[in-house]
Amino acid sequence: MAQLRQDYQEFVKRDTQVVVVGPEDAKAFSAYWAKNKLPFIGLPDPKASVLKLYGQEVNLFKLGRMPAQVIVDKEGVARFVHYGHDMTDIPSNTEVLTLLEDVAKVTE
């Protein structure tokens, strides 16, 4: 999350909103956002409705959820889908920002 915040302006430059969905409730989101001064949109999903819709995997052994990232372009089409294989499997900002530039070329 800190990694994303660091490059937030780069996402903004690429007409991209960062939207974080998680299983915590609004109170936990609010506290975390305030503590870390996050500029993104935070969507609590305690019923896991969207998490299930997008197939975020639950690691039963570690009782945690696997990270996942999806880039949706301006037409609403999924242009990049990454499901983490373990808790630390998150694409780098550089990778995501490069992909966003490719998306811009395709949709222009």
Place this chain on the structure above:
Amino acid sequence: MPRVSLNTPAPDFTLQNFQGDTVKLSDFHGTSNVLLVFNRGFT
């Protein structure tokens, strides 16, 4: 468990942000790309 396929429309959804405002994925259509981050939990 369903998964999202590349180059197909991303499933639309509506949730409230933690401030209580309604956020719909399709509201960004035509204006912004969206990087959806499914968080693994706050640590």
